[in-house]
Amino acid sequence: MLNWESMFATRSSRMRASEIRELLKLLDRPDIISFAGGIPDPALFPDQEFKAAYADIFNSSAVNSALQYSVSEGYRPLREWLVKQMAALNIACELENVFIVSGSQQGLDYLGKLFLSPNDTALVTWPTYLGALQAFNAYEPNYDQVTPNGNRTPGSYKAQASAAGGKVKFAYLSADFANPTGETVDQAGREKVLALAEELDIAVIEDAAYQSLRYDGTPIAPILATEIAKKGHINDTRTIYCGSFSKTLAPGLRVGFIVANAPVIRKLVLMKQAADLHSSTINQMAIAHVAERGFDAQVAKIKSVYSHRRNLMLAALETYMPAGTSWTKPEGGMFIWVTLPKGMDGAALLAKSLETARVAFVPGKAFFADGSGENTFRVSFSCANDRMIEEGIGRLGALIASEIGG
Incomplete structure (x- = not known):
């Protein structure tokens, strides 16, 4: 045996x-x-919109491209649509800042792989999204608690990470209607997380899977938008915005995206090339078709x-x-x-x-x-x-x- x-x-x-x-x-x-x-x-x-989208693809010359290998960054028209969508959230970006992944869960896996060496520390909320813990666990990290409106000093995080045999690498949180609590981090909390990240010189991973699903209350700017407003350009920021079409259009197509500074995106593209080359082209095309015609x-x-x-x-x-x-x-x-x-x-x-x-x-x-x-x-x-x-x-x-x- x-x-x-x-x-x-x-x-x-x-x-x-x-x-x-x-x-x-x-x-x-x-x-x-x-x-x-x-x-x-x-x-x-x-479903009818997707039926029409796939029919349009198969009834046009685009079908050959839809069934062929494609670029690792993602389908260009979908990325162009996302650039406009991000602008509406006050996240000014270019194509080089947008990367398509096979669901935002793949994005979390890539980010864990990119940042975490064994015994490094990931800061997460207590509680946090179970899928994030599963994605990060494969890279053998330690965890410490980040409390957006808490008062822990940066030094205490560094000391604990060092005692565990590594460094603090990022803070992960879902700022809007978090899974599992449904709670939202207020503006002051978002700014405190950014300030902590600056002191520790770490990344901030903003899981925005539910950002579109606000039913009442006053919208709060994404963490990435807040940081861009402070620093002037996305390529000077440390926040990595993870989004998804799973909660708005269709989870089965497995189309998510990451918006971040260009150096991080370039590293993620290399990971994509080594892992699965690119996300499903035909599914990206269908998502773009439906999003362009009726996302709102x-x-x-x-x-x-x-x-x-x-x-x-x-x-x-x-x-x-x-x-x-x-x-x-x-x-x-x-x-x-x-x-x-x-x-x-x-x-x-x-x-x-x-x-x-x-x-x-x-x-x-x-x-x-x-x-x-x-x-x-x-x-x-x-x-x-x-x-x-x-x-x-x-x-x-x-x-x-x-x-x-x-």
Whole structure:
């Protein structure tokens, strides 16, 4: 019998199955009300627009280019559209600053590979996006907590990283409607993160996957836009903006993008060439076709539906959750973060919920780099209809109340 474990690289020991990927399997069980998957509602996909886009490609001379190898930087018309889109966010950039990846998850993997040597430190929020931890884990880092409005000194970060055998390399955060909490970093917090990055001389990775999904409140400039305003040009900035079409148009096409200073983009292009040469050309062309003809209308459609579902879930939580629990009140995105009384365990609650209440959610511990957060969990409203929200939160609230009382 081959001992494969002895042959694998040491980094493989840091790779873990995603609890969320496993929970997504529950979506096919009709007896389970699932708030687990933070995925778009497929009923809202612009399927007819994509059908027309692919038909146009196959019925034109462009089909030969669509099926051929292409440049690693990405499909030029899509990058040109993104330059205009970024300008609307006060992120002035050129083609050299825009790079297409196979979903923003690939972008996070590349950035981990680019910056992290074994024992280096990545600064992340507590909690943070589980997919980011999975992407970075392969490069054997340590983690330290970045608190946008906290008061830790740069020296304390340096000292801790040095004691762990490496250097601080970047701060990663989702500034708008973060996965998993739904919370948004205010302007003061964004400026503090930039100031910390300047003191430590590190990069800032801004995960903007949900940036388009604001339902109410006042928009806040992206971290990259704030830094450009201070420094004058994107090529003088340290912020790396990661975006995606997965939450707005279609996740299955796996098209994301990175906007950053040109030297970083050039390094990422080399990684792309070594990994998969380029993202799917035909999918990039289809995304460009649909985005150019109706991106704003599509975003308006999904925002109307998701904001309604968010409002229903917040109301249901207010109605059914017992005293001692609390939750975030996001201005956008797809998630609400629930905190249970101290001593309760989200994973144990999930096991009991699946058995009795028949409601799925994601235990919070997986989102903490230090393994804390046992008494938290994430619920998503993006794929839940009115009945599911009312009934599911009602059942969950009753279960939690019985656990507190018991």
